Amino acid sequence: MSPELTTHPAPAHHASPWWGLRDVVIVLLVFAAVGSLAGVVWELWWTPPTGVVVDHAWVPDDAGLRELFTGTGQYVVVALVAGLLAGAACAWFVDRVALLTLVTVVLGSALGAWLMLQVGLLLAPPDPAVAARTAADGTTLPGALEVSGAGALASLPAGALTGLVVVFIGLTPAQPEPGRGSTPTR
Template identity: 55%
Template sequence: MSAELSEQTHPTPHVSRWWLLRDVTLVLALFAVGGALCGVLWEWWWTAPSGSVADGTWFPDLEGVRGVFSGTALYVVVGAVGGLVLGAACGWLFDRVELVTLVAVAVGATLAGWLMLWVGTALAPPDPQLAAASAPDGTRLPGTLAVSGDSPFAAFPLGATAGLAAVFIGLAPNRRSRG
């Protein structure tokens, strides 16, 4: 009787290892593609800061100073929203074993944040300091896309876990009744 009661209060269907492996692979692939697309969006939305060369060093002008900080701010916004959407989608689509999905989303979101940075900076103009070393004074050069500090890299994973939690906790009664 107690085993029967336990099954009624905590229904956990038997899930094969192949289904779990499939789900984890799909979550990681979804985050990899999402991170790359977020990198494209990040670079597209960003405006390169303007600046000029003096004594072999690039300096942002007054308007360009804002652009230096906007790269980090946009990384956080795009990463958090992208993570939120992807985390919620994974929570809805891959709910066989929640703990496995949580770990896959955490790893996938970290991967997505790294891919977003890699793709976004690869599409951006090169580092102006390299060109400034050999450029004459007064040469105008665009700045490059970068992220300042380490804390912005938490945006994608935090957004993803928030989206996952919203589905797992907020929609839990509805999700259990679907199966």
């Protein structure tokens, strides 16, 4: 009597042609939510620089000069942490096809970075240069939230890819090579 190899049916998620689209939508929604929430956190953490109106122009005061660049630094910190957590979560829970997950995380993290910037700027005080044009000299105005340099905007995608790599390479159990410790299904 010869042993017969049995075949097992494909898992249900591979039976549907929509599983890949579903995973793409999940990753994009995760990054949209994380980016939006990160924008709120960024704006709440930030302290606006202070300045006064002089000849219809906004001029930062001494304390305001020290605060001018904190928005960029805080954006980087919040974006890195948000990206790391979202990238790791997507790699852990949405990993049916690693290449699809990678591409979707890259696209989703770019969306998340853009949303983080837009939400943060929307919640922050308006540009003081515009208000200073019609304000009286000596009027105190808060400064605007801004990010200096395009490199800072890459923080959320960099964090996301780091989280993805950590899960894919560091936390995924190693698969045994055929013939080494694995037994064929009969």
